[in-house]
Amino acid sequence: MRIGIACLMHESNTFAPRGTGLEQFQADTLAEGEAARDRFAGTHHEVGGFLAQALADGHEAVMLFAGWTLPGGTISRAAAWELTRRVCAAIGRAGHLDGLYLAAHGAAVAEGFPDFDGHWMTAARAMVPKATPVVATLDLHANLTPAMVGAADALFAYRTNPHLDMRQTGEQAAGLLGQAMAGVAKPVTAGVFLPMAVNIEAQATAESPCRELEARAEEIRRLPGVLSVAMLLGFPYADVAEMGASATVTTDGDPALARRLADELGRWWWDRREAFRGNLTSPKDAVARAASAPGPVCLLDMGDNVGGGSPADSTHLAHELASQGVGPSFVCIHDPEAALAAAKAGPGGEIASPVGGKTDLLHGAPLPGPFRVVALHDGKYEETEARHGGIRHFDQGATAVVTRGPLTIMLTSRRCAPFSLRQLTAFGIDPKAFRVLVAKGVHAPVAAYAPVCPTLIRVNTPGVTTADLERLQFSRRRKPLFPLEPEAAWPS
Numbered sequence: 001m002r003i004g005i006a007c008l009m010h011e012s013n014t015f016a017p018r019g020t021g022l023e024q025f026q027a028d029t030l031a032e033g034e035a036a037r038d039r040f041a042g043t044h045h046e047v048g049g050f051l052a053q054a055l056a057d058g059h060e061a062v063m064l065f066a067g068w069t070l071p072g073g074t075i076s077r078a079a080a081w082e083l084t085r086r087v088c089a090a091i092g093r094a095g096h097l098d099g100l101y102l103a104a105h106g107a108a109v110a111e112g113f114p115d116f117d118g119h120w121m122t123a124a125r126a127m128v129p130k131a132t133p134v135v136a137t138l139d140l141h142a143n144l145t146p147a148m149v150g151a152a153d154a155l156f157a158y159r160t161n162p163h164l165d166m167r168q169t170g171e172q173a174a175g176l177l178g179q180a181m182a183g184v185a186k187p188v189t190a191g192v193f194l195p196m197a198v199n200i201e202a203q204a205t206a207e208s209p210c211r212e213l214e215a216r217a218e219e220i221r222r223l224p225g226v227l228s229v230a231m232l233l234g235f236p237y238a239d240v241a242e243m244g245a246s247a248t249v250t251t252d253g254d255p256a257l258a259r260r261l262a263d264e265l266g267r268w269w270w271d272r273r274e275a276f277r278g279n280l281t282s283p284k285d286a287v288a289r290a291a292s293a294p295g296p297v298c299l300l301d302m303g304d305n306v307g308g309g310s311p312a313d314s315t316h317l318a319h320e321l322a323s324q325g326v327g328p329s330f331v332c333i334h335d336p337e338a339a340l341a342a343a344k345a346g347p348g349g350e351i352a353s354p355v356g357g358k359t360d361l362l363h364g365a366p367l368p369g370p371f372r373v374v375a376l377h378d379g380k381y382e383e384t385e386a387r388h389g390g391i392r393h394f395d396q397g398a399t400a401v402v403t404r405g406p407l408t409i410m411l412t413s414r415r416c417a418p419f420s421l422r423q424l425t426a427f428g429i430d431p432k433a434f435r436v437l438v439a440k441g442v443h444a445p446v447a448a449y450a451p452v453c454p455t456l457i458r459v460n461t462p463g464v465t466t467a468d469l470e471r472l473q474f475s476r477r478r479k480p481l482f483p484l485e486p487e488a489a490w491p492s
Contacts, residue, residue, distance in 0.1 A: 001059045001060070001098040001099060001178070001181045001182075002059070002060045002062060002096060002097055002098050002099075003054055003059050003060065003061050003062060003097065003098065003099045003100070003101060003174075003177065003181075004062050004064050004091055004094050004097040004099070004100045004101070004128075005047065005050065005051070005061060005062065005063050005064055005100075005101045005103070006064045006065045006066075006087050006090065006091060006100070006101070006102055006103070006124055007036070007040070007047050007065065007066040007067065007068065007102075007103035007104075008065070008066075008067045008068075008083055008087055008102075008103075008104060008108075008117075008120055009067070009068045009103060009104060009105040009108070009139075010067075010068070010069060010071065010072075010075060010105055010107075010108040010116075011071035011105050011107045011108070011139065011141065011235060011238075011307075011308065011309060012071070012072070012073065012074050012075060012107060012108050012109035012110070012116070012238055012309065013071060013072065013073060013237040013238065013308055013309025013310070013464055013465065014073070014074050014109055014237065014238055014239040014240070015237055015239065015309075015464040015472060015473075016072055016073035016074075016237075016309045016310065016311070016464050017073065017311070017359060017360060017464070018072065018073050018311070019072075019073040019074050019075070019076055019111075020069065020072040020073050020074065020075045020076065020079065021075075021076045021078070021079050022076070022078065022079040022082055022083070024069040024070070024072060025067050025068070025069045025079070025083070027069070027414075028068055028069040028070060029066050029067060029068040029069065030066070030067050031065075031066050032063075032064065032065050032066075032086070032090055033063060033064075034063070036063045036064070036065060036066035037051070037063035039066050039068075040063075040066065042392075043167075043391070043392050044164075044166055044167045044387070044392070045166055045167065045170070045391070046103055046137045046158075046166045046167065046169045046170035046173070047066070047103050047170060048167055048170065049166065049167035049168060049169065049170030049171040049174070050101055050103070050137075050170035050171065050173055050174045051063070051170075052167075052170075052171065053170065053171040053174035053175060054174045054177075054178070057174065057175070057178050059174075059178065059181075062094055062097070064087075064090040064091055064094055065086055065087050065090040065091075067083055067086070067087075070306070070307075070415055070416075070417065071306075071307055071308055071309040071417075072309045072415075073309065074109050074110065074111060075108065075109065075110035075111070075113075075116060076110070076111055077110065077111035077112045077113075079110070080110035080111065080112065080113050080116055080119070080120075083120065084119065084120045084123050087120055087123070087124050088123050088124060088127050091124055091127040091128065092127055097128055097132060098132070098181045099132060099133050099134070099135075099177045099178075099180065099181045100124070100125070100128050100132060100133075100134045100135075101134075101135055101136070101137075101173060101174070101177060102121050102124055102125075102134065102135075102136040102137075102151070102152060103136070103137050103170075104117045104120075104121055104136055104137070104138055104142075104148070105117065105138065105139045105141075105142065106138035106139050106141070106142020106143060106144060106148065106157075106232065106235075107139065107141055107142055107143050107235035107238050109238050109240055114240040114241065114476065115145045115147055115148075115240065115242065117142070117145070117147075117148055118145045118146075118147025118148045118151065119147070121136065121147070121148055121151035121152070122147050122150070122151045124151070125151045125152070133153050133177060133180035133181055133187070134151065134152045134153055135152055135153060135154045135155075135156070135173045135176055135177045135180070135187075136148070136151065136152035136154075136155050136156070136173070137155070137156045137157065137169050137170060137173050138155060138156070138157045138158075138230065138232065139157065139158060139163070140157055140158040140159070140160075140161050140163060140203075140205075140231070140232065140233055141161075141203075141232070141233055141234060141235040142157065142232045142234070142235070142246075143232070143234050143235055143238055143240060143242045143243045143244065143246075144191055144193065144232045144242065144246035144247075144248065145242045146191065148191075149189055149190075149191040149248060152189065153180060153187040153188065153189065153250075154173070154176055154177075154180070154187035154189055154227060154228050154250040155189055155228065155230045155248045155250065156169050156172050156173045156176075156228055156230055157169065157230035157231060157232055157248075159205065159214055159217075159231070160205050160206075161203050161204060161205045161210070161233070161443045161444075162387070162443050162444050162445075162446050162447040163444070164387070164447060172228070176227055176228065176250075185227060185252050185253075186252060186253035187227050187228070187250050187251070187252065187253075188250065188251055188252075188253060188254065188255045188258055189228075189248050189249070189250040189251075189258060190248065190249055190255065190258035190259040190261075190262040191246060191247070191248045191262060192246060192247050192248075192262040192263055192265065192266035193242070193244065193246045193266075194244060194245040194246060194247075194266050194269060194270055195244065195270075195478070195480060195481055195482060195488045195489070195490070195491070196244060196245050196270065196273050196276070196481060196482040196483070196488065197234060197236050197243065197244050197245065197469060197477075197481055197482070197483070197484065198233045198234055198236075198244075198245050198276045199236075199276060199277055199278030199467060199469065199483075200236060200278070200302065200305075200308070200442050200465070200467050201278035201279065201280065201302065201442065201458050201460075201467045202275070202276045202277065202278045203233050203442070203443060204443050204446070208275065209272060209275035209276055210233070212272075213231060213269060213272075214231065216265065216268055216269075217229045217231050217247070217265065220249065220261055220264075220265060223261070225251050225252050225254055225257055226249065226250070226251055226252075226257075226261065227250045227251060227252055228248070228249070228250035229247065229248070229249050229250070229261075229265070230247060230248045230250075231247050232245065232246045232247060232248075233245060234246065235308075236469055236472075237308055237309060237464065237465055237472070239472075239474050239475060239476045239477055240476055240477065241476060241477065241478050242478070243477045243478070243481075244477075244478070244481060245269065245276075246266075247262060247265050247266055247269070248262065249261040249262040249265065267490060270490050273482055273483075277483050278467055280460035280467055280468055281457060281458065281459055281460055282459075282460060283316050283317055283320045283459055283460075283461055284320060284324075286299055286317075286320075286457045286459040287299070287317070287320045287321055287323075287324050287326060287436075288324065289455075289457055290326055290435070290436050290455070290457060291324065291326045291327075291435075293454075293455040293457075294454040294455050295434075295435050295436070295453075295454070295455065296431060296432060296434050296435060296436065296437055296452060296453050296454075296455075297435065297436050297437070297453060297455040297456075297457065298436075298437050298438075298439055298445070298449040298450075298453035298455070298456045298457070299317055299436060299437070299438050299439070299457055299459050300439055300441055300442055300443075300445060300446075300456060300457065300458045300459060301314060301316075301317055301438055301439065301440045301441070301459060301461050301463075302441075302442045302458055302459060302460060302461060302463075302465060302466065302467045303316070303363070303459075303460070303461030303462045303463025303464075303465055303466045303467070304316075304363060304440045304461060304463045304465065305440060305441050305442050305444075305463075305465035306334075306415055306416065306417040306418065306440045306441060307417040307419070307441050307442075307444045308441075308442070308464075308465040309464065309465065310363075310440065310463055310464050310465045311334065311359040311363060311415070311464070312332075312333065312334035312412075312415045312416070312440055313333050313334045313335055313356045313357060313358055313359055313363060314333075314356070314357070314363040314364050314440070314461060314462075314463055315333070315355075315356040315357045315363070315364035315365060315366065315367050316363070316364040316461045316462060316463075317331065317438050317459065317461060318331050318333075318356065318364075318367055318407060318409070318438070319364060319365070319367070321407065321436060321438075322367075322405070322407060325406075326435055326436055327406055327434075327435035327436070328406045328408070328433060328434045328435050328436075329406060329407050329408070329434055329435060329436040329437070329438070330407075330408045330409075330410070330424070330429070330431070330434045330436070330437045330438065331407070331408075331409055331410075331437075331438040332409070332410040332412065332416075332418065332423065332438070332440065333355060333356040333409055333410070333411055333412070334411075334412050334413075334414070334415045334416075335355055335356055335358060335411050335412075336397070336412075336413045336414075337353070337358070338351065338353060338354075338355045338356075338371075338400070338402075338411045339397070339398050339399060339400045339411040339412060339413045340398070340413075341353055342371075342373045342376065342400030342402055342411060343376055343398060343400060345373050346373060346376070347373055347374065347375055347376060348372075348373065349372075349373045350369075350370045350371065350372055350373065351369055351370065351371050351373065351402065352369045352370045353369055354366030354367060354368050354369060355367045355369070355371060355402070355409060355411065356409075362462055362463060362464070363462070363463050363464075364462075367404070367409075369404070370404070371402035371403065371404045371409065372402060372403050372404070373400060373401075373402050374401045374402060374403055374408075375400070375401045375427065375428065376398070376399070376400050376401075377398075377399040377400075377401070377427045378398065378399070379395055379396040379397045379398055379399035379412060379413065379414070379416075380393075380394065380395050380396075381394050381420070381422045381423060381426035381427070382394070382422065382426075383419070383420035383422050387419050387420050387447050387448055391419060391420075394416060394419075394420065394422070394423070395414065395416075396412040396413065396414050396415075396416035396423070397412055397413025397414035398413045399411065399412050399413065399427065401427065401429065408429070408434070410423075410424075410427075410429070417440070417441060417444060417445075418439040418440055418441055418444070418445040418448065418449075419441075419444055419445065419447075419448060420448050421448040421449065421451075421452065431449075431452045431453070432452060437449065437453060442458060442465075442467070469483075469484060470484065
């Protein structure tokens with residue numbers, strides 16, 4: 001069988017001050033054919049898993065298109081049109097396809113297309129005959145929409161957060177698509193949309209309450225006739241009508257069963273909604289705990305979650321660490337201007353200009369100098385282990401390591417999420433040399449930092465990815481939505 005593969009992924013934070021254009025995709029991933037295949041083959045990404053499984057099953061896997069960039073602000077209208085055009089054109093040029101695989105994120109928002117994933121997936125589906133089976137994979141943080149459900153016969157989503165099972169998700173999608181192409185399975189999918197938003201702090205799948213939620217989903221997966229169950233925790237930083245928790249159930253040719261099980265799963269989840277509120281810890285309290293907790297301590301900067309589209313230059317925790325004097329500390333900050341100044345000063349030199357806090361006051365005031373330049377690097381490193389995001393090659397641009405007293409700061413020219421500890425060790429930084437390490441994320445950095453940090457504390461810092469949803473100025477989301485509207489009720 002001949003399978004077409006199209007990947008277009010972006011997690012859009014509509015509160016982020018800077019939008020996302022085509023140039024951001026070009027700087028990260030925007031490719032077709034063999035160039036697109038090279039981007040994902042052999043990786044822990046779902047596309048890498050799909051490619052490997054499809055080939056192992058004897059199919060011809062045709063890599064058509066790949067577009068990906070780091071989470072950021074809303075995608076521009078021009079970029080949305082061009083990305084959709086390129087996906088459809090690539091499918092149109094492919095010739096006969098026995099099946100189609102769509103790799104989406106599920107939380108992409110574009111100007112004029114609030115449900116951008118639903119838009120491009122629907123357009124891609126229309127490029128193949130109606131009888132051609134289509135499967136899709138989604139991020140665990142997708143804001144599911146009816147258009148996404150309608151664009152694929154079956155949906156799969158990551159089951160872990162941090163996302164360590166991305167490759168397995170792609171393998172599962174490839175296996176079912178093979179069965180559908182052979183006529184062995186006839187997947188049909190139903191979705192359920194809960195009137196609730198899951199606090200980002202409560203989204204660790206190895207911890208309660210998500211651990212019990214996944215266990216319930218696994219019980220349904222084992223039922224006769226069930227082919228797939230996808231649990232979507234939602235992405236609360238995309239201010240769209242469909243923002244919130246959802247789930248899908250895919251059955252073998254039984255739409256009534258899919259509908260019944262999806263509703264049962266949704267209601268089971270809803271009845272336990274109170275557990276998904278999250279518990280918020282202030283920067284002051286978090287740093288105070290870090291001073292005496294077993295170290296190194298990793299402070300997870302939830303308000304400046306780079307993997308959620310934040311600017312990566314928040315200074316709130318750096319200021320608090322300096323104020324409380326907890327000892328040697330490390331923080332990575334996106335500041336191209338400061339990185340350039342450090343390059344000009346050279347190792348051993350000093351820069352007097354302030355660092356960080358350049359985006360806006362929401363993310364903190366700049367850190368005053370002077371700073372001593374310790375080292376300069378090209379910012380490129382590689383991660384070979386299964387880590388959140390499934391990315392292998394990283395490039396954070398020209399990088400400088402500077403110090404001010406007990407504080408060590410890594411200055412990067414490009415935003416880079418802390419998915420890999422190689423971000424430190426590749427440049428000669430020993431994480432065990434610090435009392436506190438700041439990682440700008442919530443759950444994604446845990447896979448990388450937990451092996452060296454016996455204590456991890458999630459911190460409710462201000463920012464465009466704050467865990468306190470009441471701080472966000474929503475204007476498009478549906479209402480009522482628990483817990484923002486405690487009176488929200490299950491649809492009758």
